[in-house]
Amino acid sequence: NGMMDVAAFFKATSLRRFAYLGGLLTLLALLAVPLAFLSKAEGGRPALPALAVRPGSEVEGMKAEERDSSLSSFIFHPSSFGPQPSSFVLLLILLAALLVLAPEFVYLRDQFGWRMNTIFKFYYQAWLMWSLAAAFGAAVMLQSLRRVWNWLYSIGLIILLLAALTYPTLSLLNKTNNFHPPFGLTLDGAAHLDRQYPEDAKAIRWLQTAPYGVIAEATTPTASYSDYAHISTYTGLPAVLGWPMHESQWRGGYAEQGTRMADLQRLYETNDWSVAQAILTQYNVRYVYVGTLERNTYRVNETKFQRFLRPVYQLGNVTIYEAP
Secondary structure: OOOOOHHHHHOOHHHHHHHHHHHHHHHHHHHHHHHHHHHHOOOOEOOOOOOOOOOOOOOOOOOHHHHHHHHHHHHHOHHHEOOOHHHHHHHHHHHHHHHHHHHHOOOOOOOOOOOHHHHHHHHHHHHHHHHHHHHHHHHHHHHHOOHHHHHHHHHHHHHHHHHHOHHHHHHHHHHOOOOOOOOOOOOOOOHHHHHHOHHHHHHHHHHHOOOOOEEEOOOOOOOOOOOOOHHHHHHOOOEOOOOHHHHHHHOOOOOOOOOHHHHHHHHHHOOOHHHHHHHHHHOOEEEEEEOHHHHHHOOOOOHHHHHHOEEEEEEOOEEEEEOO
16 A cells, blocks of 8 residues: 555664664763863853852842853853862763663663663662762752742752651661561671571681682572572682573673583582593682582582592581592
8 A cells, every 4th residue: 555664664774773873973962061061161260150149149140141141151161160069060960861861872782682781780870970969959059049948948858858768767677677687686798607508607617718719519590599609609719600690691691601500510410530520620620519509409429529539628518629
């Protein structure tokens, strides 16, 4: 019928490229504003307040047309005005706005394929900058507003701050069980190991004072947000493989992991010492950790370790072997 397929049109490669190019040029144009301001804002006439006009100041006495002209001069010809706090705050606001706008045009394509992580990282910084600018703006407003408006603004600001404190107050009580956690108050992030894995906790303390080296410990494809890799985590020793999913995110995919997961399973389960020795050599392993997680994850064949490696630590269900 001669009608254009709209969906196909918007999926056209040329149009997508045009949209990306246009978005990128827009972003660069926006970025040019604060960069130009920074490069030219030096020396000159007394500073013009950008966020508020102080009562009794020369600017307040200007006619509206003159004030607008001065403000335009401040924005488009910053070199005519000296350095001022509000200039820095304006740059904070502009930069934060750019950080929020940027993921609309460009983002880091990670293994998930969308912009989730880019938004997390960019928006977090933007909120920090905007919060600083908001604090400065609130102080300027309190100094600049006349009596009645100052009181009204102060009351509104207090109400807003009290409302904002609702979440941190309630969440603090919730996370601390009303400041009566079942295992007591502590700042020690490893304290739970003494309750859940007491033998591992003692082995970790021993490894913290042992010579540096790569350690082999258990992991699984679903190890994320679990107790796997906690030996490496709490000792600082590099592991053959930690949480596979997170490792792939940090390292741009699974290529660098290669066969590490399968090799770890073979290391613990094989009866052939030559196979185990080749794996130890390939990853420059110094310590082989055999504990509860290893025994629950693999069909551990410990005989080869006992025969060819030196046990340097043993307590209960935990044995640490050192490769020569």
